[in-house]
Amino acid sequence: MLESSSSNNRIQVVFNRPVSVKQLNTLPEIVRTTSSSNLTTVFEELESLIGLHEAKKTIYEIYALIKMNKARERHGLKIEKQVFHMVFKGNPGTGKTTIARLFGKIFKEMGVLTKGHLTEVERADLVGEFIGHTAQKTRDLVKKAMGGILFIDEAYSLARGGEKDFGKEAVDCLTKCLEDFGNDFVCIIAGYNDEIDTFLELNPGLPSRFPVHINFADYEVDELMEIANVMAKNKEYRISAEASEKLRRRLLTVTSDPFQVNFSNARYVRNNIEKAIRVQAVRLLKIPDPTRDDLMNLKSEDFSI
Incomplete structure (x- = not known):
């Protein structure tokens, strides 16, 4: 199924195929037997995707972590604050937007996010034309993403233009929003490997705020x-x-x-x-x-x- 995105007329490709009995059997038994029907459906959709092995592995790890944290809470055990902001590294067409959308659905079903919607943006959506405009645009998009996923595609483009470029203002504002509202939305930045590393160097507070990194390998x-x-x-x-x-x-x-x-x-x-x-x-x-x-x-x- 090809799924068109209204944002900037770009096309996001979803590689769905019919879910066979064999594929269903690869779902962890705990997901199929103890989760809601909606969550099970999301994991069936995940299993139907071609490739994406590291992304699938990470999703199951995060699912398990959330489940065990809820169990620890029931038993009165200490729970550390979990941050799920992520870095997606990989070439175009490797399923990054698809996985971001699935994370939104999973987080909603598990109570991490209230809405689970995906707000997809790029440099032009964040960067304004004059001083102060960029910060306001960035805050408005964060507000729009509240309760869901803020997905910044080609995030490294914010690092272009040097010290005086308004892209740095967007990064600084985003860093502040992650500090102030980090529990109310999940931010995912995506792009090529080396460029994303450059982006994270823009602000000293950025690397620690993105603890989850997923590499999206080229398809065989x-x-x-x-x-x-x-x-x-x-x-x-x-x-x-x-x-x-x-x-x-x-x-x-x-x-x-x-x-x-x-x-x-x-x-x-x-x-x-x-x-x-x-x-x-x-x-x-x-x-x-x-x-x-x-x-x-x-x-x-x-x-x-």
Whole structure:
């Protein structure tokens, strides 16, 4: 399923596939037997995602921690203050926004957040045009995110422009909001590995406020092919064997290219499928009355890669 985001007309890709009995059996027994139906549904959605192994592992760890803290509270044991602000590191198209949205749902169901909604922003949403404007914009977005997730994509862009750039003002204001309202929302910053590290150096108070770090690895070629087939199926297309082989060869080439940087992973696959659909449409114009199979089948010649 492709899920479009209204924010800045960007597209967030959700790699859902039908949940099989085998996949359901991989859910921890404690989730399936002791959680609400809503929470179980969220974890089923998590399990249906392709790849994302480190993210899934971290989600289960946080789930377990919240459950055990509630048990400790019932027994009168000490509970340390938990901070769940996070850093998501990885290339584009690796599922960062998808996981952020799932965290919101889980935190809502477990009582950590009251709403669990996702507020997705980038530099242009935070940085104003004159002194004082940036701080107000940042505070307004934090207010909008209260009870949910504030997801700052490409957060490292706030570090561009030097000391006099208003991006630093946004970072300073965000740091203050994390101090003042850190229990009322969860902030997730996302971006490339090295750039995110640079961002965290902008303010000495930032690193300690983001204790959870998750690395989003690039997808393996087999995973990308599975994503391609899911995308096509959700659009009611199918990729022929010859087309699949052509796409696989192309993926092997680009993923093994030592000069290929910041590979866009599932977005790359999505773009190729959408282009193939357009090429197929032109090809089918030559057929007076295309059949159902004609309309569904993406052939090798449709993938001009």
